[in-house]
Amino acid sequence: MSVSAAGYLRIASTDTAAWMVFGTEVLGLMDAQIEDTAGAQFLRMDDHPFRFMIESSDTDSLIATGLEYPSEAAWRAALDTLATAGHDIILGSAEEAQRRCVSAFATVQDPADNTLELYWGRNLDYVPLASPTGVSGFVTTYQQTGDMGFGHCVLPAPNIDAVTDFYTQLIGTGLTDTLYPPGMGGLKINFMHANNPRQHSVALFGGPHPLGVVHIMVEAQTLDDVGATLDRAKKAGCHFLATLGRHVNDNMCSAYILAPGGIAVEYGCDGILIDWENYVPTVSVEGDLWGHEYHFPSMDE
Template identity: 40%
Template sequence: MGIKALGYVVIRSTQPEAWDQFMIQTVGAMRGSDAPEGVDFYRVDDRPFRFWVERGASDELLAAAYEIDNAQNYADLKTQIANLGRPVEDGSAAEAKARGVGEFFRTTDPAGNGLEFFLGDSRDNVEFVSEVGVSGFVTGDMGMGHAVFNAPNFEEVHEFYKAIGFRNTDIPRISLSGQPDDPGMGIAFMHADNGRHHSVAIIEMPVPPSRCVHLMLEMKTQSDVGKCYDRMRINKVPESASIGRHVNDQTFGFYMQTPGGFDLEIGADPLVIDPQTWEATAHQQPSEWGHVWAWQKALEEQQGEKA
């Protein structure tokens, strides 16, 4: 269906001031301009915004928005999603203009995760300048990064994403307990029509109130990642996983908790695939090294206290 890349995300928040502190002082993004009333824009490149944070009565990811390559594929995708029994709601002309796109529609996957698909995108000549000195983020043809969703009805959700044009990159079943009788949980890492290892992923877990597992941004250097890791600690942002390197996409990075309750992965130096020739893998180990999760640390501390 011609899905190019993840273009932007739409977030609702009860604490926009916390998001501003997080995005500017910890992540190192840049404030955007000309946002609608009640909305804050944050940019990481030459797009007017990648993060849309709107004030509201809940803290959740409302949508991950993906760009479609042409008008015919856009129309075909709308039809395909409707035929799959999912709702399709066209955005108004005013909403499209605010998003910097030609047109878009809203839908949800079978687990209720929010999605937008759009045609026509915006770029400008505003220089990206980070107040905390981030040299830059890797976007371009690979989009802003990736989004990971929960999917308790894993097989149904996986079939939905395959039907609309995402393709499998890595499809493991991973056991967190390590016990031989643990069937593990299904995970599907899926790529769009670009070199990023995955632009969307789903995990066989209940959907949380935040409606997201994590988002990912790629920085230009490992040094930028390390400095962000320090800012996380200095700004007392909760660490979700320590620095490490993944097996499947080779990303060097870490995870921290956003004000929205879901995580943000900050990484560098990932594997770049050929989306036309890639054959799906099934890595059973998440990380080569590192990535000690907060829940693992808490469990180790409890075990230490009992010893």
């Protein structure tokens, strides 16, 4: 297992100003105040210079998921493995790396055409989080094990078995568990972890998604943080995709709200931490201990 964490996301938005208001005033993330020549805006949640890059676009979608490697050597080894397996790799320029606040990165498409940016050496500036809404903190590190990434994302993968092999054999994630959600006709979700105790950093959903991402997740430190955020989301008129609930696999107590443009954001707390040395992947036929009643926007039409 060579990937350290899912470090950042690039998000395309038709209304970056609205996304920033949502990110700061609802989610409680901090405007990173980074000047960008292309006009992107940045949200931070911890010591990292940013976790979400919000880029102006004529579509709303996930552009790329940034995956961190623990060293330049590990990063180069992963690129060699991908090239040997026949995947096209585009090395980022020094200027592009600087924009992402990383030492170096390369872009590759997974077999479902999700874009990954593989990088090493995040440039940390240790500006502490000052949440504009008073969120006590976001769970992104664990004691001495270091970075656990921003949270997780769930990527569409109609060809899920081939895509899972790509991640586990070439990218370097480990399979955590497989879920067959009830009432979804055998559709499968594979949850995968990086080399940190977070239960999953990237998951694969066995179907398509028009936004290029099924949801993204951020984990706050306390249930009070989650409750206050849901109050703010309700006040701001956000659509709730799923009510408060607790997942079986990662124990996350969370709700799902839609960002401007429609990307679902899971906002939770209580995620379990796992020692991978002593772990056996599981297969589940139930995703929730309680709650998480879904309400898709199309149900209103």
